[in-house]
Amino acid sequence: MSTGDAKRQALVIVFTGHGKGKTTAALGVILRAWGRGMRVAVLQFMKARTSNYGEERAAKKLGIEMIPLGEGFTWRSEDIEKDKAAARECWELARQKIDSGQYDIVVLDEMAYPLSYGWIPVEEVVDALRRRPKGLHVIITGRDAPQELIDFADLVTEMREVKHPYRKGIKAQPGIDF
Amino acid sequence: MSTGDAKRQALVIVFTGHGKGKTTAALGVILRAWGRGMRVAVLQFMKARTSNYGEERAAKKLGIEMIPLGEGFTWRSEDIEKDKAAARECWELARQKIDSGQYDIVVLDEMAYPLSYGWIPVEEVVDALRRRPKGLHVIITGRDAPQELIDFADLVTEMREVKHPYRKGIKAQPGIDF
Numbered sequence: 001m002s003t004g005d006a007k008r009q010a011l012v013i014v015f016t017g018h019g020k021g022k023t024t025a026a027l028g029v030i031l032r033a034w035g036r037g038m039r040v041a042v043l044q045f046m047k048a049r050t051s052n053y054g055e056e057r058a059a060k061k062l063g064i065e066m067i068p069l070g071e072g073f074t075w076r077s078e079d080i081e082k083d084k085a086a087a088r089e090c091w092e093l094a095r096q097k098i099d100s101g102q103y104d105i106v107v108l109d110e111m112a113y114p115l116s117y118g119w120i121p122v123e124e125v126v127d128a129l130r131r132r133p134k135g136l137h138v139i140i141t142g143r144d145a146p147q148e149l150i151d152f153a154d155l156v157t158e159m160r161e162v163k164h165p166y167r168k169g170i171k172a173q174p175g176i177d178f
Numbered sequence: 179m180s181t182g183d184a185k186r187q188a189l190v191i192v193f194t195g196h197g198k199g200k201t202t203a204a205l206g207v208i209l210r211a212w213g214r215g216m217r218v219a220v221l222q223f224m225k226a227r228t229s230n231y232g233e234e235r236a237a238k239k240l241g242i243e244m245i246p247l248g249e250g251f252t253w254r255s256e257d258i259e260k261d262k263a264a265a266r267e268c269w270e271l272a273r274q275k276i277d278s279g280q281y282d283i284v285v286l287d288e289m290a291y292p293l294s295y296g297w298i299p300v301e302e303v304v305d306a307l308r309r310r311p312k313g314l315h316v317i318i319t320g321r322d323a324p325q326e327l328i329d330f331a332d333l334v335t336e337m338r339e340v341k342h343p344y345r346k347g348i349k350a351q352p353g354i355d356f
Contacts, residue, residue: 009348019335021193021203028205028233033353035236055206058213062240104353137354154348156341157197162334170187170332175211175282176315 009154010135016112016145017158020177025157026107026139027055034062038104042066043094045087045142046110053178069093087114091125101133112142115149122148188313189332194290194323197337198355204285204317205233212240216282220244221272223265223320224288231356247271265292269303279311290320293327300326 013029015022030040042059047068059066069090091114097106114120126148129138140149150156172178191207193200204220211218220237225246237244247268269292275284292298304326307316318327328334350356 009343009351011343011348011351011354013354014340015199016340017338020333021199021206021335021337024206024210025199025203026206027209028199028202028207029354031205031209031236032202032232032356035232035234035239036353038353054210054213056213058209061213137351150340153341154343154346155198157199158338158340159199160195160336160338162192162194162328162336163331165187165189165332168332170189173187173189173315175214175216176189176191176207178210 008135010132011137011154012129012152013137013139014112014145014149014153014156015139015141015159016143016150016156017160018143019159019161020164021159022141022143023055023109025159026109026141029105029139030059030064030107033105034064039102040064040105040107041097041103042107042109043090043097043111044068044070044109045090045114046070054175055178067093084119087117087119090114091120095128098128098132098136098138101136103136105137105139107139108141110142111140112145112149115142115146116144122146125149126152186313188310189315190307190330191315191317192290192323192328192331192334193317193319193337194321194328194334195336195338196321197339198342199337200319200321201233201287203335203337204287204319207283207317208237208242208285211283212242217280218242218283218285219275219281220285220287221268221275221289222246222248222287223268223292224248232353233356245271262297265295265297268292269298273306276306276310276314276316279314281314283315283317285317286319288320289318290323290327293320293324294322300324303327304330 015025033040051068094108115122193203208218229246272286293300
């Protein structure tokens with residue numbers, strides 16, 4: 001993007017909070033961006049490599065790069081050191097994508113979890129965001145985003161749970177939840 | 179959808195609040211649903227018929243029915259009676275879409291505005307939702323969703339503004355905001 005275009009400014013966006021809609025909002029941005037022919041990468045920190053959710057099916061059809069990195073590592077506490085190492089490895093890949101200069105938008109889906117656990121140092125992330133290629137939007141989702149990240153971000157929305165169907169015993173719905 | 183499938187249950191979803199991400203989250207659901215081959219209609223209560231935003235370009239390419247209904251009628255107060263009539267007309271079309279049985283998901287984007295203004299009676303909307311075809315998910319977005327709608331809905335998230343780039347003087351960004 002040209003530096004002369006005053007209207008264009010790359011944003012760091014954080015969707016956090018305990019309500020539904022964080023990843024979903026990131027997917028909505030992707031749809032818009034795809035509609036405009038922008039180059040998008042989505043790194044999914046919590047999605048198993050074997051999953052085949054609605055968003056993955058859509059991404060495949062649309063030619064959007066969507067990379068499921070994790071095996072839900074933050075839910076498995078049998079071997080925390082292994083989980084920490086996995087989180088670091090995911091972050092290294094994310095940093096490569098950010099630095100590559102090949103994208104208009106990079107989504108770090110559910111990265112707030114390993115950040116809030118301290119498995120990925122937030123200073124490192126903020127530093128990488130600060131040095132990122134000009135014009136690159138970065139979206140980070142997940143509960144409990146650390147304050148340092150919120151302080152650095154341009155746009156932060158907290159998705160607050162008002163009502164959740166799981167509380168009524170309704171299961172996650174295909175096409176809606178995944 | 180078969181009534182015997184206990185896992186499937188149609189939801190009424192409300193994305194409300196003053197933060198960014200309401201329409202965007204609805205678009206994310208659409209992307210997932212499209213990935214699964216579901217039938218989706220999006221009625222945009224506040225989008226001008228002449229607009230050509232990222233989501234509209236994407237919808238056109240994907241074959242998703244996206245209908246911009248309004249001309250931003252709630253922002254023009256020169257002739258409130260005319261705006262009210264326009265809102266009613268939009269709601270009639272929305273009700274036809276809901277009743278048609280031709281969709282898996284109907285999105286009523288930014289309908290919370292005319293509802294909160296009292297231009298569309300909320301009892302009528304809740305009644306139409308209650309009688310809707312089995313298996314139809316309905317998503318309603320917009321600030322200040324009325325309490326009656328929240329009471330009836332299955333899933334409600336409030337998008338709370340923590341930080342907004344407009345406050346720093348940053349303009350809306352193509353691919354991100356529209």
